[in-house]
Amino acid sequence: MSNTKEAIISVDNVSVFYDGKQSKVPAIEEVSLEIEQGEFVCLVGPSGCGKSTLLKIIAGYIQPSQGKVFMKEEEISQADWRRGVVFQSPTLYPWLTVRKNIEYGPKVRKVSKEECAKLSTYYLNEVGLTDFADHHPYELSGGMKQRVSLARALANQPEIILMDEPFSALDAITRVKMQDFLREMWQKNNQTILLITHDIDEALALGTKVAIMSKNPGKIEKIIDVDYSNKIMMDSNYEFENDTAYIHDKSEILKMISE
Incomplete structure (x- = not known):
């Protein structure tokens, strides 16, 4: 990415320690990361390496033990609507309709009732759920619920969307469809996204950057720039799994995570 783009999120030497029985236990250690406008950053790493902890810090849900996190030079101290969050399990309100969610x-x-209606109509159309506007979450499939979750995050018009393994509970076919949908939404709206995933293929197929975390205590070992997502969008016949560069990148990431 060009260095002239603005950093929306800056993670500066952040560590998180939890209270153990005898001493402080590190969850993540000395993590630094910048996310620029329009980037799609995917964070991968072994289970328990602190990926979700880092996302919660960026979201403002928890505070770092050391270091600081900034959003456009303003230190993050609490949750903020400018940072939309989509979790692994849809956190929809079951008593509200899709539109009301x-x-x-x-x-x-305190957005006006008229503007709320315009936003919901627009994003219902964007996620292909106009016909389900008056349904309740229990009437939807898993993939549809996640589309509502994404629409709800987008309707707040955040500057960045933080996603914590949003597709991991979906079946393989639905997961691929959701990946395609998210890629199209990102490109169409020039959205900025941080996606946590344990799936290397997903990270490479969606991201413009892949940040690789080490095992606990989590550190960012390497960040690689990738462009497979744009190639997929530009060429319907492009098979990224057969691209020699893709095979090399996947092998490198898998080796780093395994170590």
Whole structure:
């Protein structure tokens, strides 16, 4: 990415320690990361390396033990609507319809009723769920629920979307469809995304950058720039799994995570 782009998120030498029985236990250690406008950053690493901890710090849900995190030079100290979050399990309100779930964030921010309706109509169309606007979450499939979760995050018009393994509970076919959908949404809206995943193929197929974390205590071992997502968008016949560069990148990441 060009160095002239603005860093939306800056993680500066962040560590998190939890209280153990005899001493402090590190979850992540001395992590630094920058996410620029329009980037799609994928964070991979072994289980328990602190990926979700890092996302929660960026979201403002927890505070680092050491170091600081900034959003456009403003230190992050609490949750903020400018950072939308999508979790592994959809956190939809079961008593609200799909439309009302999407309108919830803007409504809390005192956006007018008319503007809330415009936003929900727009994002219902974007995620292909206009016909399900008056349904409740229990009436939807897993993939549809995650599309509602993404629409709800987008309706707040955040500057970055943070996603914590949002597709891991979906079946293989639905997962690929959701990846394609997310890629199209990212490109169409020039969105900025941080996605946590344990799936290397998913990270390479979606990201513009892949950040690789080591085992606990988590550190960012390497960041690689990739462009397979754009190639997929540009050429419907492109098979990224057969690209020699893709095979090399996947092998390198797998080796680093395994070590």
